[in-house]
Amino acid sequence: MSADVGKTSHLRQQVVLSGVGGQGILFLSRLLAEAAIAGGLPVITSETHGMAQRGGVVVSHLKAGGFDSPLVRAGRADLLLVLKEENVPLHREFLADGGALVVNAPIPPDAGPRARVHAVDADALALSAGAPHAVNLILLGFALARLGGGTAGGFFCTAGEIRGALTLRQGAGGSRLAASLSALDLGISNGT
């Protein structure tokens, strides 16, 4: 199963990404999956397509480090990444005890007593940066900075692996990549 290089043998992580159609949840889950593969971790994700994508609730599951089932069970997510604050009550059941909620919100919302909550107003950051479609990468950057990357208890991948996956996806040197990287960095700088 998992390629036994460095961190991979013991690092198993379950992530749920939640938002609404048009926010780039699908892009984010593919990006994280590619970063996992680049880091030598087997990965399986589950995506939402079809009618829900038209502005409705969109949720992706991602399991890195050797899983068979594509779905995260309730109470098992190490990390819940929420791009639309109104989804927190809907999806906080996924969080494991001691799991981290990273949410796009001006004020940290209530996520129960056992969750670690990190909030950032990614909408405001995106608008002020003139990049309303970059909320997803801003929140990801913020999460990487807050939780730490490539460590147990932190994120399963590092900011460097995300940058690498973005470069593979969008091509080095292009303006799209530059915009994506600056959104990621905007999130990182707001999380440190």
Added chain:
Amino acid sequence: MSDRILMQGNDAIARGLVEAGCAVAASYPGTPASEILSSIDRWRKKCGATMHVEWAVNEKVAFEIAYTAAISGLRAAVSMKQVGLNVASDPFLSAAYLGVTAGFLVVSADDPGPHSSQTEQDSRLLGMMAKVPVLDPASPAQARTLAATGLDLSEAFCVPVMLRPTTRVCHASQDVDAAPFRPPVREARFVRDPARWAATPVFRRKLHDRLAEKIAAIAAWPATAPVRANPGASPAKAVVASGVAYAHAGELFGELGISDRIALYQVIQPYPLHAAFIDHLLDSYAEILVLEESAPVIEMQVADRRRVRGRMTGAVPGTGELLPEIVERLLSRFAGLPVPAGADPAQGGGRKPTLCPGCAHRSSFYAIRKAAPAGIYPSDIGCYTLGINLGAVDTVLCMGAAVSQAAGFDYAHRLSGKRVDIVATIGDSTFYHAGIPPLIDAVVQGARFVLVILDNGTTAMTGNQPTPGTGIGAGGETTAAVDMEGLVRACGVGFCRTANPDRLPEFVALLKEALAHARERGVAVVIARQPCAMVALAASGKTPGAIVITEECNGCRHCVDRFECPSLVFDEAANRVRIDEMTCTGCGVCVSVCPAGAIRRESPGEKRT
């Protein structure tokens, strides 16, 4: 660095087909199967193979295109969603009798839940009805290998084979190994044999006998036999699972620590279930739990009611998706462990889907309610089903039914001496798919209704595949394009006018004219033509903005309730509407919707064309 590639299940199926030398592939888009065909085209380009890859006008046509290649000696595949197989069921059942001369894979993607479908039907049951063998992958990686196995099986027994993935396979992504591509056989060779290919009922009976013999032999084919996941001990209980339910069970066997107490089998070919496996199960185990989606196909073939538990016995829920939380409870109960009481994660709830900001369908629906406020509004399958949020969709049955239901409403009400305005809506792709025969029927029968064809130049709901009207093929190549107005007139429709629905006052006036025609002289067609907002936005790269709410907003909610654009947000505290700058496309249609004139365009001269 790994050389494994992240593949969506649909990518993996496509990869498996192209690797195995598939030469012809056809499809009609439908969630969760839509990405298979576009992915086949991508892999085809990558390996430089010569293939015929097409988005067909509907699933029946797609099936017949691919099937005919497979009776001409070329490997072929057709892909569709489960309700698409309903449309293709006529050739599907017949093709099982006639068989093939080269591998033919029918990919029918099921949607337990359902997440994006009209039904939770199990395509495997249709396979059983047709006597077509079915393979049931548990993951994207397995879907890739079973695509090739399916073509081999099809060729070995000269029968069509079904690959039945579900949403959790199609729309899962996984690191998958890739194999080299095998160049497709390029020489088509159709051997004339009218007794087979044009068989009359007498010959059909013989073909049925031969099909039954094939199915019996396939039930002993080693390559698709069930596999025990935890060989070794001989416990008294067994779990038999297929598809993604097997993936959930496999993971839970480890977590619950029940691997040494219960045997776990994966069924790869649920129909026909291997005969020796059925004997083995009944000889070896006192209790058997069957986990499968979404009908009891395996369970009904292991016919021992005293020992087999599943959907038929009520041990497994009879409807809905087998989520891992449910599988955990079923396995715990079966193993005699405490059953966890934990909550299931939300299925549904939260923000409901809406038409996109800037979507011209919204304008059409708003205008329809203005023009025919007491009307009946039959509609159809596509994004525009979401016109239900604007109160302008009363019925959605299946592809093409808007047209026949509009006629049906007219006849039913006419019988009782009632006059009612009927305005049906159908998308351009759906119109080509199944709207033309009922339009011909309506003209012939003198039905009185207005049909609004919502022509956004794409199959938007499923990811913007081309339609027969766009002149673009599956690989982006130029094709012939069908003239919609000419087609409508050729059906015998006397009133056919085209307009941009975003010009609201003019469009309402046109609808009223069409209604007047329909009342006196029969069916009228209005083509509401405006490109899909998502395509237009992607093409122009336009930044949001420019629409503002002035102080004149009195909080009447008309725009929020009747126009229902997600970029118009009602601020309860301030009792007025504000613009969500994150999502507004600046289309400006809402400007003419506000009764108080409080929605304005900030900087003029930016109007969408």
